[in-house]
Every structure is written in structure tokens, then in C-alpha cells.
Amino acid sequence: MNxxxxxxxxxxxxxxxxxxxxxxxxxxxxxxxxxxxMILSIAIIKGFxxxxxxxxxxxxxxxxxxxxxxxxxxxxxxxILDAETKKQLKNNPDIDFYxxxxxxxxxxxxxxxxxxINFKGVDKSYHWNYIKQHIISGTIIDFSDSTAAMQELxxxxxxxxxxxxxxxxxxxxxxxxxxxxxxxFKIVGIYDIGVEDIDKGFVLGNLNIIKRLNNWKPEEIxxxxxxxxxxxxxxxxxxxxxxxxxxxxxSFSIKENFPNIFTWxxxxxxxxxxxxxxxxxxxVINMVTALLIMILERTNMIGMLKSFGASNxxxxxxxxxxxxxxxxxxxxxxxxxxxxxxxxxxxTHLFKLNQASYFLAYAPIEFHFIDxxxxxxxxxxxxxxxxxxxxxxxxxxxxLKAIRFK
Numbered sequence: 001m002n003x004x005x006x007x008x009x010x011x012x013x014x015x016x017x018x019x020x021x022x023x024x025x026x027x028x029x030x031x032x033x034x035x036x037x038m039i040l041s042i043a044i045i046k047g048f049x050x051x052x053x054x055x056x057x058x059x060x061x062x063x064x065x066x067x068x069x070x071x072x073x074x075x076x077x078x079x080i081l082d083a084e085t086k087k088q089l090k091n092n093p094d095i096d097f098y099x100x101x102x103x104x105x106x107x108x109x110x111x112x113x114x115x116x117i118n119f120k121g122v123d124k125s126y127h128w129n130y131i132k133q134h135i136i137s138g139t140i141i142d143f144s145d146s147t148a149a150m151q152e153l154x155x156x157x158x159x160x161x162x163x164x165x166x167x168x169x170x171x172x173x174x175x176x177x178x179x180x181x182x183x184x185f186k187i188v189g190i191y192d193i194g195v196e197d198i199d200k201g202f203v204l205g206n207l208n209i210i211k212r213l214n215n216w217k218p219e220e221i222x223x224x225x226x227x228x229x230x231x232x233x234x235x236x237x238x239x240x241x242x243x244x245x246x247x248x249x250x251s252f253s254i255k256e257n258f259p260n261i262f263t264w265x266x267x268x269x270x271x272x273x274x275x276x277x278x279x280x281x282x283x284v285i286n287m288v289t290a291l292l293i294m295i296l297e298r299t300n301m302i303g304m305l306k307s308f309g310a311s312n313x314x315x316x317x318x319x320x321x322x323x324x325x326x327x328x329x330x331x332x333x334x335x336x337x338x339x340x341x342x343x344x345x346x347x348t349h350l351f352k353l354n355q356a357s358y359f360l361a362y363a364p365i366e367f368h369f370i371d372x373x374x375x376x377x378x379x380x381x382x383x384x385x386x387x388x389x390x391x392x393x394x395x396x397x398x399x400l401k402a403i404r405f406k
Contacts, residue, residue: 004317023293024326030286031330032337034279035379039338041279042371045272047364049265053231055195055359056261057254058130059202061098061225063238064257068250074105074118076222078214079248088244089226094237096229099125102210102222107180108203110163110171117159119175121207127227131191131204138167138189141206149206153185156199157192166190175213183209195359197258283330283379284386291323292390316392323387324380331376342367 067079081100089098101122108115124143131140131154141152153173155165165171167187175181185205193199211220228237238253245251255262298319305315342365345351349362 004314004321023290027286027290028326028330028333031283031327031379031383032333034283034286035331035334035375036338036341037279038276038375038379039335039372040342040365041272041275042375043338043342043365043367044363045268046368046371047366048358048360049268050366051364052195052261052265052359054130055193056198056258057227057231059193059195059198060254060257062228062231062234063226063241063251063253065224065226065241065245065249065251066222068248074103076103078102078216078220078222080217080219081221081224082246085245085249089224089241092237092241094228094230094233094240096227097127098224098226099123099127100207100221100223101126101225102207104210104213105176106203107174107176108159108163108171109174110165110169113163115159115162117173118202119173119205119210120202121205121210121222123207131189134191134193135189136192138187140189141204142188143206146208150209151184151186152188152206154189154191154204155187156202157190158196158199159203160187160190177213181213194355194361195261196356197261280379280382284383287323287327287383287387288390290326291319291387292393294322295319295390295393316388320384320387324384327380327383331379335372335376339367339372 065081067077069077089095099122101120103121104119106117106119108117128140135154136157138154141149141154143149160166163171165187167190169187170184171187172182173185175183207221210216210222211218226241228234234253234255238251242251305318306312345363346365351363353360353363355361
């Protein structure tokens with residue numbers, strides 16, 4: 001057995017000094033809590049970002065194509081998607097799906113209340129998977145019945161509460177044109193996305209309604225929403241789509257459409273880095289303190305080992321092995337605590353959030369194996385690297401004075 005490792009194991013297991021035991025336990029607890037907080041911090045931030053991104057892109061897509069003009073209103077100018085552009089979108093391996101849409105400003109009137117809204121029209125090619133996950137009452141528009149689909153509408157829970165409406169209710173919507181155009185609708189479903197900018201800004205209806213109101217041709221649309229397969233490739237995919245479009249069309253990503261939300265999410269990364277650094281410092285300080293106290297309490301042993309011919313580096317390795325053992329215990333307990341709390345939150349959603357402020361009703365958790373491994377490796381490397389500095393105190397210990405030290 002390795003000499004240094006043997007001595008280190010004896011110190012770690014057989015130590016009976018009460019004070020050093022207390023300091024060692026505090027050091028282990030410091031590493032445990034630091035690692036647990038770092039694991040939970042990354043898991044919560046990643047979960048939070050994923051949930052918010054999914055909320056926004058699930059309703060509005062990742063990339064939107066509209067006509068290139070000076071129109072800055074909520075209502076996009078019509079265009080016809082040519083066959084070549086359709087082919088490019090269909091054959092693009094980074095695109096999951098796409099569908100046409102159009103928007104038109106309107107005013108909802110019900111129960112002596114009015115609410116300004118943006119009517120978003122879609123057709124039967126619209127992917128309802130995301131909306132279905134957030135419907136709290138009713139169902140989606142049935143495009144198989146073209147007549148009924150012209151009168152069906154989905155509204156947000158926010159709008160329903162403001163206008164005191166529920167599933168099955170009828171109301172009048174006034175579309176904003178040179179002359180207000182009233183239309184009667186029936187609420188077939190109420191959804192709750194949780195993002196105020198979306199919930200208070202949109203309702204979902206039939207694209208053909210906008211086409212009729214604006215006297216568009218059957219093939220004319222207001223825009224195309226695209227969902228890509230990998231959101232991390234948003235910028236290069238969006239740039240490529242823009243370059244391939246004809247001159248009369250333009251495209252912009254969801255990050256350009258909602259810069260305030262994604263800027264806010266970006267700032268969370270900065271907060272996470274600061275927290276990780278602080279937690280790592282806490283763990284390092286605890287281990288440095290424990291090592292210094294162990295060296296001071298083992299001064300007599302250090303002197304004896306030196307008198308037997310042990311080198312400074314050999315004795316330093318004894319204490320570094322001992323520190324690594326303590327760090328290992330701290331990491332084991334930290335992983336159990338951090339992962340345990342994370343999986344508990346995933347299954348119970350015990351820790352709630354104010355949805356009006358954070359867009360989520362609970363703290364989300366998203367674990368990645370590589371993150372957990374990286375945190376463990378970095379903690380070990382940083383702690384041991386820093387611990388080399390105080391271990392150099394061993395070289396200052398005189399064997400004669402150390403043996404006489406009590």
C-alpha cells in the first residue's frame with residue numbers, strides 16, 4: 001500500500017481529536033452544501049429557460065416570415081408563398097414544421113366590458129400539440145367542419161377573466177378597419193400560456209376570417225411561422241432562411257420579436273455564474289481552514305515523519321490525500337442532497353412561484369448529466385489546487401521543534 005495513502009487513511013478514520021473532528025465536519029458540510037446549491041442552481045436556471053422558451057416558441061414559432069414593407073402595424077401585408085420558397089422550407093433539415101398565419105387587430109365586447117386584442121388566424125395545418133397542453137377548458141378549433149370553424153375561437157384565461165367569459169359563451173368581436181366589422185364568435189376553448197405578453201395580446205381563430213375581411217385571394221397569407229428542431233441553432237438557421245428568401249419577403253427570429261424576455265433570460269446566466277463562484281469559494285475556504293487546523297494539530301507527527309527521512313512533498317501528499325477523502329465525502333453527500341431535492345421538486349412541484357412575475361407556477365428543474373459531472377470535477381480540481389498552497393506550511397516545520405511541540 002502507498003505510504004502516504006496509508007497514513008492519510010489512518011488520520012481520516014482513527015482521528016480522535018474533538019476539535020479537529022468538528023472542523024472536519026464543518027468542512028464536509030460546506031462542500032456538501034456548496035455542491036448541492038450549485039447543482040440546484042444550474043438545474044433551476046436551465047429548467048426555467050427551457051420552460052419560458054417553450055412557452056413563447058410554442059405559441060409564436062421560432063422564426064416568422066412576413067412581407068418586406070414599411071408596415072409596422074399588428075396586421076401584416078398579404079403575400080403569396082411561391083413554390084420555390086415552399087420547397088426550400090420543406091427540404092430544410094433544420095425545420096421541424098411550418099404553417100401559414102395572419103393577424104388582425106380587434107376589440108372584444110362582452111358583459112359590458114371591452115378588450116383590445118390581436119386576432120391570430122391559422123388553418124388546418126397548424127400544430128395544436130402545444131396549445132393542447134395548456135388548455136384548461138374546452139377543446140381546439142374543429143377545421144373538419146368549415147362552417148363551424150368560422151365561428152369558433154380560443155381565448156386565454158387572462159382574457160376570459162377580464163371579460164367574464166367561459167367555454168361555450170358567445171360574444172361579439174369588432175375587427176378594426178376603416179369601418180368596424182362585427183363578427184359573432186363562440187368560445188370553444190380557454191388556454192393559459194402563463195406569459196402575459198401572449199395571454200393578453202392574442203386570441204386564436206380561423207385564418208379564412210381574415211382573408212374574407214381583407215378581401216384577400218385564397219392563396220394569400222399574412223405570414224409563415226417556422227418551428228426548428230434545435231433551438232440552439234436558431235441564429236444560423238434564421239440567417240440561412242433570410243438569405244434564401246425572395247426580395248419581397250423578410251424573416252425574424254423569436255428573439256428579435258420578444259427581445260425583452262430573452263434578454264432577461266440571458267441575464268440569468270450571469271447570476272448563475274456569480275452564484276457558482278460564490279459557492280465554490282465557500283467550499284474552498286472551508287477546506288483550507290480544515291487543512292490548516294489539521295496541519296497545526298499534526299505538527300508533532302510532521303516532525304516525527306521528517307526525522308524518519310520523509311520528504312516535504314511526501315508529507316504534503318498525506319494531507320492532500322486526507323483532504324481529497326473529505327472532499328469526496330462532501331461531494332457524495334452534496335450529490336445526494338442536490339439531486340434528491342431536484343427530483344423531489346420535479347415530482348411534487350412543492351416550491352411555487354408567482355406566475356404573474358415569473359411566467360411559471362412552480363420552480364422547474366432540468367438535470368443534465370454533463371453538468372453534474374462537470375461541477376464535481378471542477379470542485380475537486382479547484383479545491384485540491386488551492387489546498388496545495390497552505391500545505392507548503394509543512395516545509396516550514398522544523399523536526400526538532402515539532403517533536404517538542406505539544
